[in-house]
Amino acid sequence: MFLPDVHAEPDTEVLFQFIKENPLGLLITGINSTSVDFLQCTHAPFVLDLPNAGDNTTPRLRAHVAKQNPQVKAMIETLDTKPSETITLDQEVLVLFNGRHDHYVTPKFYTETKPDTGKVVPTWNYSAVQIYGKLSLYYDSKTPETGAFLGKQMHDLSEQCERSVMGFTGDGDRPQPWKVSDAPERYVELLQRNVVGIEIEIRKVEGKFKMSQEMRPGDREGVVKGVSRALTQVGVTCMGIHLYVPRQ
Template structure:
């Protein structure tokens, strides 16, 4: 990834937060069949005792990924946060010299790590429990695995393979108008707000305040 220093986000807490806020990511792998991309929701696990950070997810057993690559292979996972088009008309300085062109603001986190596939029932139940607890918490009545018949859950578990990725490297690129004068960055915020892209506007505003 092309990464000018001004756009590099080195704060691990901010990178982990983006992963938690935008868990649906692209898993990229390489095998004898070539490059493959799988789109999966991930859950971030941080072990303070061992100082390790892992991502867990699961795929359908019919997905050939767990056959194409073996345990221990390096993979790349891309998480994308807020993003959107930036018009040069939003820069107040454009009216003075017209030396601006369109661009795109965005937040991405690239994670590299080694993959392990899991098939034992205990590990699979653990992965599903973590994912459902995280994503059901916003529901009025959160669904639990125990809500479904145990025989049904056992049958469903036979149709999936767990994924655990131990993170070895993490890189963040937050391109949020840091390279603009404050007056132009404020113009970007106003333009995004008028377009209804409030989340990206808030992200740009946070970087101006920081």
């Protein structure tokens, strides 16, 4: 990721909060394989585990994906390990999280600089966070370790999405969240046999908030108004369009 100082976000807590608010990540690997492409990617919602205060553990990401996924096949093919064991890849992996709002920025939005000098060009505003880390694969749901991992992962992910994404908290007139235990036990066991668990020890996290903060105040205001107007015209909700104030 290209990180000019004006766009880079150095605060790790802000970056982790971004992941919590945008949990759908793109898992990217580069693995030599005789059967699938070297570069593989998979979209998956992640759970972020942060250490408690005073705890020396490393932040981790958790997810689960289909066992028949070509990316999983590449991981298994290149390792001299029994599939029933937990597998740790030698290569680092990359996970990319994108913000929910991005938009093309026409020079017409720069209402201060365009009339003054005309020295403006189009761009695209967006936000993104990426992590590098070591991936462990939980392959066989019949083993106690993998079974426990998948059970916790499915429970935590459904809780996260039901409560944070859907707002199903059971408070007031809000519905109760769906729980994994609401599904038949044998059905859940069948699903677990057909997925693998993924745990990533985070080694590096970096993020970028490209929101025209390098532009003059009038231009930034013009971008906010212009994007909001453009989204309204096409019937898209304007939630999340805001002015990113540059750090002094």
